[in-house]
Amino acid sequence: MEQIRQTQKKYCSAAIAVAIFAGLLFILAGQKPIGKALILGTIFSIVNFILMGETLPFRIGQSKGKTFFISMGSIYFRYIILAIPLIMSIKLEQFNLFAVIFGIFLVQIVIMADHFFSYISSARRKQF
């Protein structure tokens, strides 16, 4: 579980740092709803990612059928949480909907970017 915590810490801290930096830039540029929405979406994306890791032990060591139903329950529970910023952005004008959507995917984007850059750098190292 320690390795999972370290992974979560690495990607969540990178995601929130990106969100805060980009959010502040948007707020300073006068795009307050975009900046606030980006940070809001990212916070809920991080909560979802942490909960995903916390529910992993429940899914391990079960039969295939049981794993499927536990996964289904976990998905619905986490999606109820992810729905909160989306509903807020639809109902409140202070939050931009598309920025919230981008924020919700920021953890996934950070994971992809991290592996993409390490792939590129290892390919470059091989070249020289």
Place this chain on the structure above:
Amino acid sequence: MGVGAIGAAIGEGYTAAEANLAISRNTKSAGDIFKSMLIGQAIAESASIFALVIAMILLFTKFSATSYVTVCAIFAAGLSMGFGAIGSGIGAGFPAGAACTGMSRQPALSGKLTTNMLIGSAVCQTPSIFALVVSFILIFTDFSGYPVSPGCAAVLGAGLAIGLGAIGSGIGGGVVAESSCNGIARQPLTITPVTNVMLLGQAIAQTPAILGLLISFILIYKGFPATDSIAPSMALLGAGICMGVGAIGPGIGEGIASSGGVKAIARNQEVVGVITRSMLVGMAVAESTAIYSMVIALVMIFVA
């Protein structure tokens, strides 16, 4: 949302089940396997998060339904994203599961396997992104000038064409990526040709979904004259169903064909050229049924 979550749940369940087996095979690598499982599942559920986004927009936005076409378009947006998320959710679970199995066999390759899994899973999300794009178009386009008949059938057909059409390509892309992870774990020296052929195979496996996207765009943007007859409406709805259902088999079939090619290259990389050629021929034959579906759909749109 209900339909969209099915794929992610199956994909995540499959990954967890494979992780169980992998940990039982090599308990020392449990940490790496857990990590890979977590990252794989985070990517695998992107498609169902797309579905969640569309569901929330549909639930909580106040639409000014100026015509019945708008009502049908909103319904079609839900169908498009719901069905469109199934294939990507299931497909992205396959490479995540294979990466866990691979790590139990080759713990030293965990980084490379995770990268390969992520590339494969990311490409699997493409069909669901097509479905998301069509859903957004259906939600945010002003259909007030469209005639009720056959406009309602056209937008419903558009939603079904890409929604159903995305299922096969999502699963097919996942089957290829699974073989790639397995192949790298068995023969690490083949990582470059295996990854390249995986990407080629996945790109071709996406074509049925692209044909579905094309039919959706034609149904949305080609103006249809108003009519009292029911036949044109049924033809347009039928065109969407024809393309959507017709793309499921080829998407999966192309994935299986490409998966065979990737497996073979992992075993014998000396004959990459011959294997790739025969794989492409097999995929082209599997693709032909999607093209037949597209031809019939186009006939129904332009002739009927």
